[in-house]
Amino acid sequence: MTFRKSMVIHTSGLLFVFMMCLASLLVYLRAREIRASMEKDALTFATLTAGPLCEAYENYYESGYFKFRELVLNLLMLDRNLIGVQIYTVNNKKLFDSAELEGKGTEEVKKNGAFYKRLKDICPTLSNSKDGEYYDMVFPYLEPWGWHRYSVRYLFTKKYLKQRLRFLFTATISLSFFSIIFASFISFLHTRATVRPLEKLTDAARKMSKGNFDTRIESRGRDEISILAEAFNEMSDQVKIDLKMLKSQKKILSDANVELKRLNELKSQFLASVSHELKTPLTSLKGYIDYIAQGKLGPLTDAQEKGLDVAKRNLNRLHKQILNLIDFSSFESGKIEVSPTPFHIDGIVREAVTNLDAKLTEKSIVYEENIPSDIPPVIADRVKILQVLENLIINAVKFTPSGGKISISCRNMDGTQKGKIRICVGDSGIGISEDKQKKIFEKFFQVKPKEKHKGLGLGLAISKSILDAHNETITVNSKKGKGSNFCFTLPIYK
Amino acid sequence: MKKRVLVVDDENDILELISIILSDNDITVYKAKDGLSGLEIARKKKPDLILLDIMMPEIDGWEVLKILKIDDETRNIPVAMLTCKTEIKDKVLGIQEGAIDYITKPFLTDDIIKKVKNLLTKEGKEDSSDAIE
Numbered sequence: 001m002t003f004r005k006s007m008v009i010h011t012s013g014l015l016f017v018f019m020m021c022l023a024s025l026l027v028y029l030r031a032r033e034i035r036a037s038m039e040k041d042a043l044t045f046a047t048l049t050a051g052p053l054c055e056a057y058e059n060y061y062e063s064g065y066f067k068f069r070e071l072v073l074n075l076l077m078l079d080r081n082l083i084g085v086q087i088y089t090v091n092n093k094k095l096f097d098s099a100e101l102e103g104k105g106t107e108e109v110k111k112n113g114a115f116y117k118r119l120k121d122i123c124p125t126l127s128n129s130k131d132g133e134y135y136d137m138v139f140p141y142l143e144p145w146g147w148h149r150y151s152v153r154y155l156f157t158k159k160y161l162k163q164r165l166r167f168l169f170t171a172t173i174s175l176s177f178f179s180i181i182f183a184s185f186i187s188f189l190h191t192r193a194t195v196r197p198l199e200k201l202t203d204a205a206r207k208m209s210k211g212n213f214d215t216r217i218e219s220r221g222r223d224e225i226s227i228l229a230e231a232f233n234e235m236s237d238q239v240k241i242d243l244k245m246l247k248s249q250k251k252i253l254s255d256a257n258v259e260l261k262r263l264n265e266l267k268s269q270f271l272a273s274v275s276h277e278l279k280t281p282l283t284s285l286k287g288y289i290d291y292i293a294q295g296k297l298g299p300l301t302d303a304q305e306k307g308l309d310v311a312k313r314n315l316n317r318l319h320k321q322i323l324n325l326i327d328f329s330s331f332e333s334g335k336i337e338v339s340p341t342p343f344h345i346d347g348i349v350r351e352a353v354t355n356l357d358a359k360l361t362e363k364s365i366v367y368e369e370n371i372p373s374d375i376p377p378v379i380a381d382r383v384k385i386l387q388v389l390e391n392l393i394i395n396a397v398k399f400t401p402s403g404g405k406i407s408i409s410c411r412n413m414d415g416t417q418k419g420k421i422r423i424c425v426g427d428s429g430i431g432i433s434e435d436k437q438k439k440i441f442e443k444f445f446q447v448k449p450k451e452k453h454k455g456l457g458l459g460l461a462i463s464k465s466i467l468d469a470h471n472e473t474i475t476v477n478s479k480k481g482k483g484s485n486f487c488f489t490l491p492i493y494k
Numbered sequence: 495m496k497k498r499v500l501v502v503d504d505e506n507d508i509l510e511l512i513s514i515i516l517s518d519n520d521i522t523v524y525k526a527k528d529g530l531s532g533l534e535i536a537r538k539k540k541p542d543l544i545l546l547d548i549m550m551p552e553i554d555g556w557e558v559l560k561i562l563k564i565d566d567e568t569r570n571i572p573v574a575m576l577t578c579k580t581e582i583k584d585k586v587l588g589i590q591e592g593a594i595d596y597i598t599k600p601f602l603t604d605d606i607i608k609k610v611k612n613l614l615t616k617e618g619k620e621d622s623s624d625a626i627e
Contacts, residue, residue, distance in 0.1 A: 276549050279578035283600035284507035290603045291511070296518060319600060 004188075004195045011187040015180050023176040030172075031165050038081070039126060039135070042156050045079055046124060046139035050152045054141040057087050057096055057150075072098055083134060084155035090140075090148055092116050119151045134158055197225040201232055213240040271329050278322050286315055313358075324458045327387075328465075336469035338381040342493035345378055345421060346371045349408050352389040359397045360406070368407040375410050378421050378490040384466045385490065388474075391459035392425040392486050399429035399484070418494060420472075424487040432478040440476060463488075497614045498522040498539065502532035502558065503547040503576065508599070512545065515603050516610060529553035533561055536568045543613055545597065548577040548584075556591065563592040574613060 053075065060068035076082055076098060087096040092115075118125045118138045126137045135156040142148050197217070204215045213236050219229035291297060293308040300308070349371060353360070360367055389408075396406045405428045413420045432440060441464040460474075467474045467488050478484035499521050503509045506527065513523045524539055526532035529550055536544060544562070548555035555575060562568045574595040575588045585596045597609055 272549070276578045279599050280505050280508065283578075284505070284511055286600040287508070287511040287515070287603055291515060294603065296603075297514075 007191040012184040019176040050139045081156040086153040370409040377493040379493040388463040396427035400427045404428045420489040426485040428483040431480045498541040500524040500541040500544045502526040504550045529558040544573045
C-alpha cells in the first residue's frame with residue numbers, strides 16, 4: 001500500500017470514528033434537552049390553562065355549551081402538540097373529553113388503576129402513553145381555598161418531537177458525513193502535497209541508480225521535504241564529482257594494469273631468456289665436467305679428479321642458486337604451478353638426505369629420522385616438496401655447528417587417514433631470536449647477513465610460496481642458542 | 495643395427511656434448527644447428543629419435559615439432575623436447591603437440607644416456623608391435 005493511500009485511509013478511519021462518537025453524543029444531549037423543554041412547556045401550559053378550563057367547565061358546560069366548545073377548541077389551537085383535554089373529578093368521574101367535540105368515543109378509566117391514583121394526586125404527574133406516541137399529563141385544579149375538586153388530563157402528541165429528533169439526527173449524521181468526506185479530501189490533498197515531493201525524490205533516486213546524475217529536484221520553501229530535496233541535489237552533485245573522479249582513477253588504474261601486464265610479459269620473457277642464457281652454458285659445463293670426471297675422455301690423475309670434484313660441487317651450487325632465483329621470480333609473478341601426485345613421505349625424505357649427504361658428512365652432523373612406518377601417503381607436488389625439504393635441510397646444516405644434530409620427524413596430526421601429516425626439520429644450531437622469526441619467510445632476509453652463512457636468502461621464501469600454492473602452512477619454533485624446528489603440513493592422500 | 499638420433503640445438507657446445515655422449519654409447523648422431531636443417535635431416539635420414547631444443551632462432555622447437563607432425567614422412571619419428579624450460583605448462587604443451595618426453599637442461603650425462611636408450615627401446619618395441627599387428 002502506498003504512503004498516500006495509507007495516510008488517507010488512516011485519517012478517514014480515525015475521523016469517522018471520532019465524528020460518529022461526537023455526533024451520537026450531540027444527538028443524545030440535544031434530544032434530552034428537547035424532551036425536557038417539551039415537558040417544561042407542557043407543565044407551563046397546564047399551569048396556565050387548568051384553572052380557566054375548570055372554571056369555564058363549571059360556568060358554561062351546562063348552560064352555554066357552544067361557548068365552552070369554542071373555548072376548548074381555542075385552547076387546543078394554542079399548542080399544536082396538544083391533542084386532547086379531559087376533565088375528571090378526583091373520584092375518577094370523567095366530566096369532559098375534548099374527543100366528544102370531534103364526535104369520538106371516550107376512553108373508559110379503570111377505577112383502581114394507576115390513573116385513578118394520579119387523579120387524586122395534588123401534584124402534576126407526567127407519563128408516556130402505552131404506545132409511546134404522546135405524553136399524558138394530569139394536572140390538579142385546586143380551589144383558592146385549597147379544595148381539590150378536579151384534575152385535568154392533557155394529552156400532548158410526540159409527533160412533532162419525533163420529527164424534530166429525526167431531523168436533528170439526520171442533520172447531525174449528514175453533517176458528520178460531509179465533514180468526514182471533506183476532511184478525507186483535505187487529507188488526500190495534504191498527503192498528495194506531502195507525498196509528491198517524496199515521489200519525485202524516489203524517481204530521481206531511480207534515475208540516479210541508472211547513472212543519470214543530472215537529475216534535479218525542485219525545492220521550494222524551507223520545509224523538511226525541501227531541505228531533503230536540497231540535500232539530495234547536493235548528494236547528486238557530489239556523487240557526480242566522485243564518479244567522474246572514479247572514472248578518471250579507473251582509467252589510470254586500467255592504464256597501469258595494461259602497463260603492468262606488459263611489464264609482466266616482459267619479465268616473463270626476460271626470465272625465459274635469463275633461464276636460457278644461464279642454463280645453456282651450465283649444461284655444457286656440467287655435461288663436460290661430468291663426462292670428463294667419469295674418465296670417458298681419457299684417464300685422469302688424482303689431482304685432476306680432485307679438481308673436477310671441486311668444479312662439480314661448485315657448479316651444482318651455482319645451478320641451485322640459479323634455479324632458486326628463477327623459481328622465486330616465477331613465484332613472485334604468481335606463476336606457481338603445482339601438480340599433486342600421491343607419494344610416501346619417507347621416500348622423499350631419504351632422497352633429500354641422500355642429495356645433501358655430502359653437506360652433512362662435511363660438518364660431521366648427526367642425522368636422526370623419526371618417521372613412523374604406518375604413516376599414510378600424502379598428496380602434493382613431489383618435486384616442489386622435495387625442494388622445500390632440501391631448502392630446510394640446507395638451512396639447518398648452514399646454521400648448525402660441526403658435530404651438531406639435525407632431525408626429521410613426521411606425525412599424523414589427528415591420527416586419522418583423512419587429516420594432515422606434519423613434517424618437521426629440527427636442528428641444534430644457533431637458533432633464531434623471536435623478532436627475526438617473523439621475518440625469516442621474507443625474500444632476501446638473512447639471519448646473520450654479514451657472517452659466514454652466505455646465500456641469497458630465498459630458500460625459506462620459496463618454501464613458503466610452494467606451501468602457499470598447496471594451501472598449506474609452514475611455521476618455525478626456535479630459541480636463540482637452542483636450535484630451530486621448522487614444520488609444515490601436507491594433506492593425506494585419501 | 496645402430497640406432498640413429500637427430501639432435502637439433504643452436505648451441506654448438508651442447509650439440510657436440512650430446513654427440514660425444516651418444517656416440518660413445520653406440521648411437522649414430524645427426525647434428526642440426528637450426529630448425530630448418532633439422533627438418534631437412536629428419537626427412538632425409540628418418541632417425542629413430544629426435545632431441546629437439548625449444549629456444550632457437552628463426553623457427554623455434556614448437557614450430558619444428560608442428561611441421562614434423564604434419565609431414566607424412568616424419569610424423570612417426572618420436573621427438574623428445576630438449577630445453578631449459580621447466581614449467582608444467584611447457585611440458586603439457588609439448589605432450590599435446592606430439593612430443594613423447596621432455597629432457598631439461600642442464601642434465602647429467604648418465605641421465606641423458608639412460609633416457610635416450612629408454613626412449614629408443616620403447617619406440618622400437620612399439621614399432622615391432624605395430625608390425626605384428
